[in-house]
Amino acid sequence: MHRYTVEGNNRVKVIGLITAASIVTSLILHIGLSPRIDTLPLPDYILPFVYTVLSIGVIFALFYETYKEYGWRMAPQFVSPIPNLSGEWEGCVSEDGEPLDFDAYLSGEECCQCGDDMVPANLTVSQNFEKIEFDYTPEKNGHNSKSQVAMIRGTYSNRPVVYYLFKNEGDSETGEYYGGARLDLGDDVLRGQYFTGPVGPEDGQAVFERS
Known part of the structure; x- marks a missing residue:
């Protein structure tokens, strides 16, 4: 971490x-x-x-x-409002800038099912008062990535925002590459955008629900 x-x-x-x-x-x-x-x-x-x-x-x-x-x-909110993100998160990630319909994903009969243009993925968060780590694992067509630095803003609001930079292990063709993510937290859901360097999928959207 x-x-x-x-x-x-x-x-x-x-x-x-x-x-x-x-x-x-x-x-x-x-x-x-x-x-x-x-x-x-x-x-x-x-x-x-x-x-x-x-x-x-x-x-x-x-x-x-x-x-x-x-x-x-x-700890009560007035002492330490840091949100507890630790645990397992499941969700979907789009690639190549394709938008995700967050509302459709999180509601209706097909709640939380990834469409054909989405990549199912898991996000494991390890956290204590001082340290944190985001470990991203796609279920197909991708490579694992781990966060390198992170920041949580809006801790005193109802919608904190998580920013983190990550390193993706890549493959023999691309090698390791770096990127960043911005995720809004609300009701046990993380949703937002990510981007990578020129050898990665460049940018996309992601949504995760706490398992």
Whole structure:
């Protein structure tokens, strides 16, 4: 996985809240454990270090690692509005600039069935509070690609937008090539456009539903 950016200062806010929680927890532990710590055969100049720097640092690391892997998914909107994209997504991709009828794909009797001019594809997203990766796998006529950098904008709105640059493994004829995608998120659906370099399919549209 690689790091990704988000709008606003919510990561700074989260670190501030975790720091405050670490200090409070350290003080509570200090009050409860100080009689036992004072009995340890430690030099006097070591005790302040144990009480402050060491205890707060260890507690902060534990809190932050827990939040980074699990807590951010359950955090309320005002604390961390980063959308949880992790998981499996299934959908269709058009090539050579062909437009997709998003509404027809997502509704009606043929919901979520790829037409003759579409390529069925899967998108696997791995994500935590710091890092993310988009792993795109077409079911036919294509090659896998993985994201290199990513950004999520509009995290405080109802329709966040995901931007990412990817590297496609290509084949012996084209070799590796690069491209980018812009996907709107809404109601467990990612939809938008992508483009590639001159050796790829150039541009098209994509729509994915969370599995």
